[in-house]
Amino acid sequence: MKKAVSGLAIAAVVTALAIPTPAMADDELQLVTCEESLGTIAVVDGDTQGWAEFSLGSPRELINTLAVESGCFTPHSAASSAPADFLMNVVAGTTEEVDQSIELAKTAAVEGLVRSGAAASVMSRVPGAGAVLGMFGGLGGRSTRLAAGIKLLSPATGQTIVTGSGEVRRSSLTFTRNSTWGERADQIGYRSSGKGKKLVEAFVIAFNAVVAQDATITSIPKTGAAAxxxxxxxxxxxxxxxxxxxxxxxxxxxxxxxxTTLTPTGKREGLFVEVEDNFGTKGWVSVEALN
Structure with missing residues (x-):
């Protein structure tokens, strides 16, 4: 893997703002491989869940399988006392919806609102904001070009580190290769669905695009080191x-x-940290509400 580059903070911001054009599938789609893991990930469903429109389940298992087979990321274990290094937020829908979702993720404050579920209520009071959030309502009609997107986030700050997306008009996957991710796609029902096959292919392309930005990913301090x-x-x-x-x-x-001052206990679950107040009361607070 590439080594971290100088100007780390600048590199992270520039990459987060410069979203690559969605890659199109080709006939020789292969999953990227890495010599070592870039860190642990916790996969979460994003704001645009197009798979639900096709009666398909969450692609989280598929993404975890891509991470393992590629060797580029390590799925976070719930039994681990250490937090995940990154959140991998996955979305799917039409090309327009995925592009909008990823574009919205460039603004950390709005990304936090989307994850908390407060975006609709807050932005409904902003003139014109409804058009921005209208993408969350479904697949928007007749487009047959499907896309998938992956946003790699910092659990500590909610900052979008890198993104990747892929779009597929007609799937080229035959699932004849001896691949674990192909078998996983079959197990979760994506192989038997034409649209499911397109989403599998789009997610592989998006995953490859994320890994291609490994220099930026490795420049970000991991959650464990930051803790x-x-x-x-x-x-x-x-x-x-x-x-x-x-x-x-x-x-x-x-x-x-x-x-109010609070003392972190060291426990973390996703975007929440356990804290203790001055009276000894313990509970969980979102990192987005803390300095």
């Missing part, structure tokens, strides 16, 4: 709630005002 140097005290940057579980709809333990 070792993080401050012992975190400050609430915007009024929020301490939750009983690391999920948006969990029971509220207590409200947190801006400026």
């Amino acid at each position: 070792a140097t993080q401050p012992q005290v975190a400050t609430v940057s915007v009024a929020t709630s301490m939750l009983a579980m690391p999920m948006d709809d969990a029971k509220v333990v207590r409200g947190l005002m801006e400026g």
Whole structure:
């Protein structure tokens, strides 16, 4: 793999903003391979879940299989006490929808709203914003060109590090190669569906595009390394709630005002960290609400 380059922060920002044109499938599609893993990933479904329109399940298992077979990423183990190095956010739909979703991810603040589910309520009050978020409602009609996108995010900041996308008009996959990811696509029902086969091919292209930006990925400090140097005290940057579980709809333990100081316990689940207040009360808070 390529080594990290100088000007790390600049490289990360430039790459996140310069989204490559979606690659088209060809007759010789092959999964990229790596000599060593770029880090651990936790795969999450993104804002545009086109697979649901075709009665297909989440592609998370497929993406994890691509990671393992390529050797480029390591799926995060839920039993591990260490957090995942990256979140791999996957989307699918028409080319236009995937392009819009990835474009929206370039703005970290809006990306945070989308993941929290608050985007619709917040942006509904902004003139013209409805047109931007209209892509989340479905596949938008008659287009037969399907696309898939992958956004690699930092769990600590929510920042989009790199993205990749692929689009397929007519699938060239025969699933005759001896590949684990081909077998996985069959197991989760994508092989038996014409649109499912297109999505498999598009996800492989998108995955390859993400790995092609390995220099930027390796320039970002991994979550584990960042945790070792993080401050012992975190400050609430915007009024929020301490939750009983690391999920948006969990029971509220207590409200947190801006400026409240909290002590991280070191536990992390996705975008949530466990914290303790000055009274000894423990709970979970989104990293997006902390400094």
